Amino acid sequence: xxAFTILSxxxxxxxxxxxTLDVSQRKLTYPNxxxxxxxxxWAPSEPMQQAYRExxxxxxxxxxxxxxxxxxxxxxxxxxxxxRLLTGSDVPDLLAGxxxxxxxxxxxxxxxxxxxxxxxxAHPDDAGQNLRAAYPEAFLERFKLDGTTPVAPRKTAAAGxxxxxxxxxxxxxxxxxxxxxxxxxxLPKTWSEFLDNCEKLKQAGFAPIAADRDVYAGMWSxxxxxxxxxxxxxxxxxxGKGPAFDVDPRYRAVFQAIRDLHKADYHMHGWxxxxxxxxxxxxxxxxxxxxxxxSWIVRETLNYNPSSDVFEMGxxxxxxxxxxxxxxxxxxxxxxxxxxxxxxxxxIILKGGRCRTGAIELLRFMSRRKSAEVLAKVGxxxxxxxxxxxxxxxxxxxxxxxxxxxxxxxxxxxxxxxxAKFIWGDLYHDFFMAxxxxxxxxxxxxxxxxxxxAKSKAYQDAGGEEGIQ
Amino acid sequence: MRADLKTRLYGGKGMAFLLLAxxxxxxxxxxxxxxxxxxxxxxxxWTGFSPEARFVGAENYVNLAHDERFLRSVWNTVVFVxxxxxxxxxxxxxxxxxxxxxxxxxxKFFQTMIFFPAFISVAGVGxxxxxxxxxxxxxxxxxLNAVGFDSVTxxxxxxxxxxxxxxxxxxxxxxxxxxxxxxxxxxxxxxTYYEAARIDGASEWQTFRMITLPLLKDxxxxxxxxxxxxxxxxxxxxxxxxxPTIPLEFETVSTYQYAISFNARDNIxxxxxxxxxxxxxxxxxxxVVGGLRLFFGKxxxxx
Numbered sequence: 001x002x003a004f005t006i007l008s009x010x011x012x013x014x015x016x017x018x019x020t021l022d023v024s025q026r027k028l029t030y031p032n033x034x035x036x037x038x039x040x041x042w043a044p045s046e047p048m049q050q051a052y053r054e055x056x057x058x059x060x061x062x063x064x065x066x067x068x069x070x071x072x073x074x075x076x077x078x079x080x081x082x083x084r085l086l087t088g089s090d091v092p093d094l095l096a097g098x099x100x101x102x103x104x105x106x107x108x109x110x111x112x113x114x115x116x117x118x119x120x121x122a123h124p125d126d127a128g129q130n131l132r133a134a135y136p137e138a139f140l141e142r143f144k145l146d147g148t149t150p151v152a153p154r155k156t157a158a159a160g161x162x163x164x165x166x167x168x169x170x171x172x173x174x175x176x177x178x179x180x181x182x183x184x185x186x187l188p189k190t191w192s193e194f195l196d197n198c199e200k201l202k203q204a205g206f207a208p209i210a211a212d213r214d215v216y217a218g219m220w221s222x223x224x225x226x227x228x229x230x231x232x233x234x235x236x237x238x239x240g241k242g243p244a245f246d247v248d249p250r251y252r253a254v255f256q257a258i259r260d261l262h263k264a265d266y267h268m269h270g271w272x273x274x275x276x277x278x279x280x281x282x283x284x285x286x287x288x289x290x291x292x293x294x295s296w297i298v299r300e301t302l303n304y305n306p307s308s309d310v311f312e313m314g315x316x317x318x319x320x321x322x323x324x325x326x327x328x329x330x331x332x333x334x335x336x337x338x339x340x341x342x343x344x345x346x347x348i349i350l351k352g353g354r355c356r357t358g359a360i361e362l363l364r365f366m367s368r369r370k371s372a373e374v375l376a377k378v379g380x381x382x383x384x385x386x387x388x389x390x391x392x393x394x395x396x397x398x399x400x401x402x403x404x405x406x407x408x409x410x411x412x413x414x415x416x417x418x419x420a421k422f423i424w425g426d427l428y429h430d431f432f433m434a435x436x437x438x439x440x441x442x443x444x445x446x447x448x449x450x451x452x453x454a455k456s457k458a459y460q461d462a463g464g465e466e467g468i469q
Numbered sequence: 470m471r472a473d474l475k476t477r478l479y480g481g482k483g484m485a486f487l488l489l490a491x492x493x494x495x496x497x498x499x500x501x502x503x504x505x506x507x508x509x510x511x512x513x514x515w516t517g518f519s520p521e522a523r524f525v526g527a528e529n530y531v532n533l534a535h536d537e538r539f540l541r542s543v544w545n546t547v548v549f550v551x552x553x554x555x556x557x558x559x560x561x562x563x564x565x566x567x568x569x570x571x572x573x574x575x576x577k578f579f580q581t582m583i584f585f586p587a588f589i590s591v592a593g594v595g596x597x598x599x600x601x602x603x604x605x606x607x608x609x610x611x612x613l614n615a616v617g618f619d620s621v622t623x624x625x626x627x628x629x630x631x632x633x634x635x636x637x638x639x640x641x642x643x644x645x646x647x648x649x650x651x652x653x654x655x656x657x658x659x660x661t662y663y664e665a666a667r668i669d670g671a672s673e674w675q676t677f678r679m680i681t682l683p684l685l686k687d688x689x690x691x692x693x694x695x696x697x698x699x700x701x702x703x704x705x706x707x708x709x710x711x712x713p714t715i716p717l718e719f720e721t722v723s724t725y726q727y728a729i730s731f732n733a734r735d736n737i738x739x740x741x742x743x744x745x746x747x748x749x750x751x752x753x754x755x756x757v758v759g760g761l762r763l764f765f766g767k768x769x770x771x772x
Contacts, residue, residue, distance in 0.1 A: 004487070007491075011491075075734060076733065077733070078731065078733035079731045079733065082517060082731065085518060086518070086520065097733070098734070099733065099734060099736060100733075101733050104518055104733075104736075104738060105518075108516065108518040108519050213624065213626070214714070214716065215713070269604065269605065269620075270604025270605055270610075270620060271604070272625040272626070273602070273623050273625035273628075274605075274622075274624075275599045275602070275710075275711075278603050278604070278606075282605060282606075287605075413735060413736050414736070417735055417736035418737060420735065421728075421729070421732075421735050421737055422536075426537075426538060426717045429716055429717060433626050433627065433716070434627055435626050435627055435716075435718065468532075468739075469514040469525055469528055469532065469739065469741060
């Protein structure tokens with residue numbers, strides 16, 4: 001009996017030690033310092049991780065009272081943080097997430113509302129302005145809740161701003177300048193000029209488009225739908241309040257333009273079975289000319305060390321759709337060559353963290369132009385901070401940003417993620433990959449739109465996003 | 470009185486419960502309770518982040534029955550398990566039989582070579598085979614080109630047997646483990662049986678069919694059960710070989726479950742439906758392994 005008691009005490013002791021060891025370890029290793037726990041969407045050895053590491057070292061020198069404990073959880077940072085949020089133990093102070101990570105954290109009450117924080121002064125390096133002025137207002141808009149979002153069950157997240165942008169990525173058509181120079185091609189402003197260039201490249205023995213199966217294929221539709229149909233109209237159609245997919249000629253026009261790329265056989269050999277990142281490697285080896293991708297391609301290809309004889313990266317915005325019949329409907333605007341897509345990564349301060357003051361200081365530090373420029377230089381990220389320099393490799397993209405008439409920020413995934421997953425994903429895959437062949441080996445555009453409309457109707461009847469459990 | 474208490478505590482069921490208590494506590498805490506909790510979650514609509522969940526009854530299960538992607542993922546999983554099972558056991562038997570033959574030279578070398586892929590992590594195997602399958606520079610296509618054949622787009626979802634590409638990788642990685650299990654079973658069979666068969670003039674095939682196979686029944690059962698449990702849960706290999714975005718043609722129950730349970734990248738958090746999927750999968754596994762047990766009947770083989 002006595003042995004049993006001792007054993008039980010030992011087991012209980014071990015449990016207690018497990019819970020306290022992490023914290024005590026920090027206190028022993030960093031005496032007289034407060035630890036800021038930073039959960040990151042970047043993984044070890046990524047250029048962005050190296051850039052942040054550099055920034056944290058600099059921060060610790062400037063603020064010796066703090067130590068930044070960075071956890072490089074990678075893209076699955078949210079699932080990694082989830083148990084800590086639920087148990088309230090060892091919650092990170094600051095989280096760097098991608099896409100809509102901020103939304104779930106805000107809606108579930110884990111994210112700190114930042115409106116008041118942004119009213120405070122910016123870092124002394126950017127003296128004379130408040131923190132809010134560091135970020136373009138259009139980007140901040142993206143992280144606002146309007147106070148009406150119903151959160152299951154029985155809660156409504158308060159209106160306000162819940163995150164700040166930590167970086168920007170844009171999607172455009174990247175191309176090999178060497179090929180363009182060799183054939184004397186001009187950058188296309190319209191879809192017909194783009195197709196002309198593709199044809200000339202094909203005749204010259206270059207694959208006009210590098211592609212891996214359908215990893216980035218969805219970007220064609222993303223690009224074109226936004227520009228030809230408009231973000232709000234698309235949202236209305238998905239919700240059953242706008243023109244139907246199989247009725248409005250603008251939808252037909254977009255998918256016909258995508259189909260035209262297939263018909264002319266512009267994708268590189270073997271693309272249907274190619275797995276990421278094979279296409280981007282073959283692209284940097286000079287085999288193909290265009291690659292539809294996000295600006296992250298710069299850091300993803302950093303280690304490929306392409307030969308400058310065969311490859312030099314360039315980028316141009318999506319050309320205007322002039323080859324297709326809009327059937328009298330007005331494209332809004334027609335292709336929009338002056339629009340720029342901006343996806344944002346974000347920083348979120350978590351309520352359960354133990355070092356909120358430190359987290360706010362770190363956020364302030366990272367909102368400096370100088371910090372954004374480190375991310376741009378080392379991590380090849382487009383700065384989310386006003387006035388910071390772009391990475392040199394994205395000079396052409398910078399020009400697009402500066403002359404942009406529209407900045408597209410509303411990805412379908414932001415307002416209709418379940419439609420995107422359950423309705424759109426597989427159907428578009430069949431359309432793009434010819435998994436369900438129709439005319440000329442591919443599903444016809446009309447058939448695709450008919451199916452898309454029917455499935456979207458079923459989604460609306462089921463109650464849309466809220467209805468799908 | 471005191472002696473009576475002692476007898477009751479140490480002599481009867483009390484002692485048994487006392488000794489069982491630590492293991493039972495751990496079992497209840499870490500096995501039984503999570504299972505019950507998972508069942509509760511499967512009856513709820515829950516993001517996985519909120520401390521609260523909304524009870525929806527059997528809605529998640531009903532939705533699964535109408536979810537085309539889920540049904541397709543079940544089909545893909547069954548095809549994977551069947552084709553993979555055939556591949557694994559065909560080659561495992563072949564290798565085990567060959568390596569157990571008394572006249573086979575270099576047993577240790579071949580045994581190590583065949584078993585070697587088992588040392589590689591599943592993610593490593595997936596990435597390795599993705600490189601081998603690559604449309605242009607992949608080793609397999611280069612070999613085909615070298616002997617005058619056209620390249621094959623192995624992972625093209627238009628191919629009816631695109632899933633076969635994943636099965637091949639799985640067989641390559643797993644055949645060694647199955648072979649070791651079978652080999653251990655074969656070595657356990659007394660050599661006198663084979664000597665008697667040879668004296669009676671039995672051919673190699675007859676010896677295999679009449680002696681090796683029946684006496685390996687219990688080993689085959691274990692190996693098959695392990696394959697079924699692992700195969701029905703296949704995740705890492707598919708994720709590494711066909712991901713990051715897994716097309717319908719490669720989706721398995723586990724990859725789909727993962728994708729909708731906490732998919733931050735797609736902004737989807739359907740923990741309730743994901744858990745329902747996990748329980749359906751667990752049910753399938755229990756039924757299949759139970760069926761296998763019935764099929765094999767009494768498992769112990771006596772010599």
